Amino acid sequence: MLITCPYCGPRDVIEFTYQGDGNRERPDSASQNFEAWNAYVYDRLNPAGDHNEIWQHSGGCRAHLRVVRNTLTHEISSVAFVRGDHQGRGDHGSAARRKAEDKA
Amino acid sequence: MVERQSPEPLSPLEPEFHVGSHGNFEHGVEIILTETRPGSIVQLAAWPGEEKKLIAAIRTVTGLALPDGAGGGLSDGVKSVFGFAPGKFTVADEAEGLAAAFAKVVTPAIGTVTDLSHGRIAIRIAGPKAEWVLAKFFAIDFALPAFPVGAGRSTTHHDIFAQIQRTSADQFDIYVFRSFARSFWKALCHASEEVGYEVQ
Amino acid sequence: MSPRRADTGGRIDRLKTIRFTFDGTAYTGHAGDTLASALLAKGVTLYGRSFKYHRPRGLLTAGVEEPNALVTVLKGEVREPNIPATMVEIHDGLVAISQNRFPSLAWDINAVNQLGGNILSAGFYYKTFMGPVFGPLKGTRFWMFCEHFIRRAAGLGSAGTAKDPARYERMNAFCDVLVVGSGPAGLMAARTAADQGARVMLADLEPLFGGSANWSEESIDGAPAADWARRAVAQLAGRDNVRLLPRTTVWGYYDNNTLAALERVSDHKDQPGKGEPRHRYWAIRAKSVVLATGAFERPLVFPGNDRPGVMLAHAAERYANEFGVLPGERIALFTNNDSAYRAAVALKKAGAAVVAIADVRPELSPEIRKLAAEAEAEIFAGHAVVATEGGKALSGLKLQRFDMANGALIGDARSIHADCLLMSGGWSPTIHLASQAGAKAEWNAARQAFLPPKPTQSWIGAGAFTGSFSTAEAIAEGRAAGLAAAGGPSAPSVLPVVEAVPGDPDPAPVFEIRAKGKSFVDFQHDVTAEDVRLAHREGFVSVEHLKRYTTLGMATDQGKSSNVPGLAIMAEALGKPIPEVGTTRFRPPFAPVSIGSLAAERFGDLKPERLTPMHDWHLANSATMYSAGLWYRPMIYGHAGETVEQAYVREAKATRESAGIVDVSTLGKIAVQGPDAAAFLDRVYTNMFSTLAVGKARYGLMLREDGLAFDDGTTWRLGEQDFLMTTTTANAGKVMQHLEYFLDVIWPELKVHVTSVTDEWAGAAIGGPKARQILAACVTGTSVDNATLPFMGIVRGELSGVPVMICRLSFSGEMAFEVYSGAGHGAHVWEALVEAGKPFGLVTYGLEALGTMRIEKGHVTGAEIDGRTTARDLHLDWMLSKKKPFIGSAMMDREGLIASDRLELVGLIALDNLPFNGGAHIVEEVDEANPHGSIGHITACCYSPALGRHIALALVKGGKARQGTRAHVSDPLRNRFGPVEIVSNHFFDPDGSRMHG
Numbered sequence A: 001m002l003i004t005c006p007y008c009g010p011r012d013v014i015e016f017t018y019q020g021d022g023n024r025e026r027p028d029s030a031s032q033n034f035e036a037w038n039a040y041v042y043d044r045l046n047p048a049g050d051h052n053e054i055w056q057h058s059g060g061c062r063a064h065l066r067v068v069r070n071t072l073t074h075e076i077s078s079v080a081f082v083r084g085d086h087q088g089r090g091d092h093g094s095a096a097r098r099k100a101e102d103k104a
Numbered sequence B: 001m002v003e004r005q006s007p008e009p010l011s012p013l014e015p016e017f018h019v020g021s022h023g024n025f026e027h028g029v030e031i032i033l034t035e036t037r038p039g040s041i042v043q044l045a046a047w048p049g050e051e052k053k054l055i056a057a058i059r060t061v062t063g064l065a066l067p068d069g070a071g072g073g074l075s076d077g078v079k080s081v082f083g084f085a086p087g088k089f090t091v092a093d094e095a096e097g098l099a100a101a102f103a104k105v106v107t108p109a110i111g112t113v114t115d116l117s118h119g120r121i122a123i124r125i126a127g128p129k130a131e132w133v134l135a136k137f138f139a140i141d142f143a144l145p146a147f148p149v150g151a152g153r154s155t156t157h158h159d160i161f162a163q164i165q166r167t168s169a170d171q172f173d174i175y176v177f178r179s180f181a182r183s184f185w186k187a188l189c190h191a192s193e194e195v196g197y198e199v200q
Numbered sequence C: 001m002s003p004r005r006a007d008t009g010g011r012i013d014r015l016k017t018i019r020f021t022f023d024g025t026a027y028t029g030h031a032g033d034t035l036a037s038a039l040l041a042k043g044v045t046l047y048g049r050s051f052k053y054h055r056p057r058g059l060l061t062a063g064v065e066e067p068n069a070l071v072t073v074l075k076g077e078v079r080e081p082n083i084p085a086t087m088v089e090i091h092d093g094l095v096a097i098s099q100n101r102f103p104s105l106a107w108d109i110n111a112v113n114q115l116g117g118n119i120l121s122a123g124f125y126y127k128t129f130m131g132p133v134f135g136p137l138k139g140t141r142f143w144m145f146c147e148h149f150i151r152r153a154a155g156l157g158s159a160g161t162a163k164d165p166a167r168y169e170r171m172n173a174f175c176d177v178l179v180v181g182s183g184p185a186g187l188m189a190a191r192t193a194a195d196q197g198a199r200v201m202l203a204d205l206e207p208l209f210g211g212s213a214n215w216s217e218e219s220i221d222g223a224p225a226a227d228w229a230r231r232a233v234a235q236l237a238g239r240d241n242v243r244l245l246p247r248t249t250v251w252g253y254y255d256n257n258t259l260a261a262l263e264r265v266s267d268h269k270d271q272p273g274k275g276e277p278r279h280r281y282w283a284i285r286a287k288s289v290v291l292a293t294g295a296f297e298r299p300l301v302f303p304g305n306d307r308p309g310v311m312l313a314h315a316a317e318r319y320a321n322e323f324g325v326l327p328g329e330r331i332a333l334f335t336n337n338d339s340a341y342r343a344a345v346a347l348k349k350a351g352a353a354v355v356a357i358a359d360v361r362p363e364l365s366p367e368i369r370k371l372a373a374e375a376e377a378e379i380f381a382g383h384a385v386v387a388t389e390g391g392k393a394l395s396g397l398k399l400q401r402f403d404m405a406n407g408a409l410i411g412d413a414r415s416i417h418a419d420c421l422l423m424s425g426g427w428s429p430t431i432h433l434a435s436q437a438g439a440k441a442e443w444n445a446a447r448q449a450f451l452p453p454k455p456t457q458s459w460i461g462a463g464a465f466t467g468s469f470s471t472a473e474a475i476a477e478g479r480a481a482g483l484a485a486a487g488g489p490s491a492p493s494v495l496p497v498v499e500a501v502p503g504d505p506d507p508a509p510v511f512e513i514r515a516k517g518k519s520f521v522d523f524q525h526d527v528t529a530e531d532v533r534l535a536h537r538e539g540f541v542s543v544e545h546l547k548r549y550t551t552l553g554m555a556t557d558q559g560k561s562s563n564v565p566g567l568a569i570m571a572e573a574l575g576k577p578i579p580e581v582g583t584t585r586f587r588p589p590f591a592p593v594s595i596g597s598l599a600a601e602r603f604g605d606l607k608p609e610r611l612t613p614m615h616d617w618h619l620a621n622s623a624t625m626y627s628a629g630l631w632y633r634p635m636i637y638g639h640a641g642e643t644v645e646q647a648y649v650r651e652a653k654a655t656r657e658s659a660g661i662v663d664v665s666t667l668g669k670i671a672v673q674g675p676d677a678a679a680f681l682d683r684v685y686t687n688m689f690s691t692l693a694v695g696k697a698r699y700g701l702m703l704r705e706d707g708l709a710f711d712d713g714t715t716w717r718l719g720e721q722d723f724l725m726t727t728t729t730a731n732a733g734k735v736m737q738h739l740e741y742f743l744d745v746i747w748p749e750l751k752v753h754v755t756s757v758t759d760e761w762a763g764a765a766i767g768g769p770k771a772r773q774i775l776a777a778c779v780t781g782t783s784v785d786n787a788t789l790p791f792m793g794i795v796r797g798e799l800s801g802v803p804v805m806i807c808r809l810s811f812s813g814e815m816a817f818e819v820y821s822g823a824g825h826g827a828h829v830w831e832a833l834v835e836a837g838k839p840f841g842l843v844t845y846g847l848e849a850l851g852t853m854r855i856e857k858g859h860v861t862g863a864e865i866d867g868r869t870t871a872r873d874l875h876l877d878w879m880l881s882k883k884k885p886f887i888g889s890a891m892m893d894r895e896g897l898i899a900s901d902r903l904e905l906v907g908l909i910a911l912d913n914l915p916f917n918g919g920a921h922i923v924e925e926v927d928e929a930n931p932h933g934s935i936g937h938i939t940a941c942c943y944s945p946a947l948g949r950h951i952a953l954a955l956v957k958g959g960k961a962r963q964g965t966r967a968h969v970s971d972p973l974r975n976r977f978g979p980v981e982i983v984s985n986h987f988f989d990p991d992g993s994r995m996h997g
């Protein structure tokens, strides 16, 4: 499987670390809402189809990427920096991000 | 002349660094391996939106004007710079003192300066078979159109992180963590045996 | 020249004689020979014994699909079993032996298995051995009893035990077009794509490019096809944008057009070149792939079809034309299609007598009859072979009239005298790689074969792979595929002109002749047609179940020749058409792959390891090294005659009495920089860091999001916005990722950069009552007295001309300092410290003494922060700030995490004064006969020189409340039982007076 890092280009999956379900929302640090914390820490979507995942390019630029991957086919339909407001240098990064936004 | 105040830092390659020709060199030496031992290796990182100012700072300190694009870089033979991650750059210089020089121009509003002069080891592989030997380690495309001169790449060989800059058509400078350097050097020599290599 | 070898022709070099041995007998062959062709030239007919029945077997094929002639190649002490003799290129000194025979190939004691053949039918193993256990020797237990004997009698070659000294390598490659297969279709595709300027790789598993052109005897553009291929290859070889990979099996087709290939770089040489690998594993990323992998000829299933001398028709043609070797002198053919007639003509031309052609079809075309006449062969149309005769070689066969419509055999059998029988049951396109890539094969009734579906974007088929069996079609499709793969415009061009033997590509739909005797479907696994039917009678209807029950297609050849015949027989038994029975999905590898090539350089001396700047000093000073993850650290610095325990006791004792020094360079070090660095650390650690003064360090604890303890260490504030965080050695990478995740994903608004600086700094920890005096003796530029360098203070100075940073902190419990310098100066500083310490009795100590002193102090490490413990369990609740939220604060107070019966950290003292073992259980009452009732376990233990006792740290249920009580250690595995006293984990100097000095 290849993941196309917006900065580094297509790289083998071996360079990446899976960092979990990208749908989780972390409650505010001061929140005492235990249900929300429980959901964040333990609940995971397990869809058969497109899944919103976070991968770190740990063996490359080390950026965290939001990857939409089909769990049935491994087909990756979009990759973007998680740090959405980050201006990746050059067109390479921003083009990939735009593409991901278009799909979303 | 490089001026040093402290004793010469020890190379971690020392016991495995054997100057001369090795491997299948009777059929010609197709690889030259060296340790370039820059006086300074510095990592610069800009806050989002401050990249342009950091690039300007790099120009001020080194005189090198970074080209656009992810992984862009250049080298004048003495100083080298390349991008290895969004907003992040590696700069190397034959002289010491780069971190101090950058600390003066990279203000906290622009980004950070991290001195890695001891922590990273720069190994140079050159020669007509450089792409061939590197392809044994790294799953990236070393062909010139895909990896132009000056450009940088971050990648991994097993657990060994590497930043690679192409410093000429058949020459690459590889920056690896110091603790892994000897292992990597041994593997590099081993992989170069079939084409014949010289350590300089 | 042997009588079976022609004087001219083929790929062999008759001027080069090569000497090798097979089963101890010396043979000669020629350069270009395979082991199979060389032995065949010498009249060898017997190559192996079959898997279950030990039946004698000869060569069935000439290529990678060979199921019978498997050999073991010996190189020194190293043996590699199960290699098809058809794929072994001979070289001087080659030593090969046959397999699965005892005591010898010609005289095999287990051949009696044939007599009891019905016992070993389908599912024999499952029925006889597997299942519930009743009585002493039934079911699974019976299997365990018999397994040893059966494994010896049935099976393939055995692997060796000697370490393989060969070199293996991995290679990463990128290209625009990967062409798999170098027959006319592949050559055309490669040439066309290369002309378009594409980066092209061409791989073929044979040593010689050309595929069928090497033996078809057709002509292309007026020249022999083999010459045309040679010219095409020479042109490709001269181009910069083409990489040719002979002897390279593309064996895996993975996601995103990543393909795996095995190049046999030096197996065919007596000695590999200096530094040359034996095998090279190619990981190829291709923009597009041209599959020109050809087709496999299928055997026909009839009684005695496995007798030595029975061979596939095209294989004989290959031996005759490519190697100049005749497989027999009196040759008969048995076919259901036209392609075998070309073989008849070729063998006739090569000098054999073609005595008969049995064809299941009653009507034959005039062209085919003309070819038979050219071969001077008698045609038996509407006939089938019903038996073969002979032992270790074929002596004859029986023919009978055959009705293709109903499979009936009519009239009397007729005997034919022949020493070789060639068969052809039609052709199956080699669709394995396309199938791996996800393509679902489609049954083509005319071709009686599974064809690949319409090309998807990532690959394009050409030639026999697509079911286009003629060379003219292969050339046209190859060119089209090359253009499409390179993305070039489809400009018209003149294609090479092919002159070929005529023939209809469609066979008659006949797979099996049902007559008395064993008819083999899967030669390698000894599966007969009757086994397939038996499986059906026993209720197996799915093709996947059939495969597993009969083991059809599950041998090392992966059913390359048996798949379709097996399916056809199954379909007939089920009364269904073949496409409804379905085909199986092919999986990697296409052909066996050496384990060495997969491991490549990641073993032995080339395994990556991490060394500290002082590594060489440790080695030169009698350190015994210990691998901790990838790091190497001194375990002890042993004196002559010392045991490990004596050494660490001496080191720890000397440290507490005078001073000791230990290399702590492996500690994870992370630069945390930026305007929000302090705020970030407040969120990451359970305690406050924003209040830490510049020039001071603080011990910090991190939790995971779920509230459990994660890692601990000290963090030094070097500047207002500049922190140096240290982590445990083992968790350095994990902590780094943890920080990066929160900065990138959760709190992108924080202006903080984290950088691994583990390798930037060398660290030496020097501790003991005389540590400060030693530093005072060698450090310049700063004082190290209590005022300048208080506990957790940091100063900068120089040591032997090197800038250093010194932090006063203690893991050993002694007055201690960590001295950091640039890693390149680490050894220099270390030596200077050791030298300065000599007058003070400074010792170097290793991990064992380090561990001993930390146990005495009751400090926690990864053994206690084990992913299950909380800060409270470890008595670190004093570090949990109530003034701010931090990672884990919301979850750490959950009911289960604050329960009173949790495992809590305690100290143990052995009351019987015997050593403890890590992992041993703690119980309230000892029951040696029936150990039970664990209340916890030991995490770390040692002999404490400070206490003069065997002590341990343990996690014990409600441990804090048990302090002062007694319990027992219960360690049945190591037979260690004994009374212990539960105490505080702070065994030694609990109020810290020593380190505060």
Ligand SMILES: [Zn+2]
Binding pocket: A005, A006, A007, A008, A009, A057, A060, A061, A062, A063
């Ligand atoms: Zn990346």
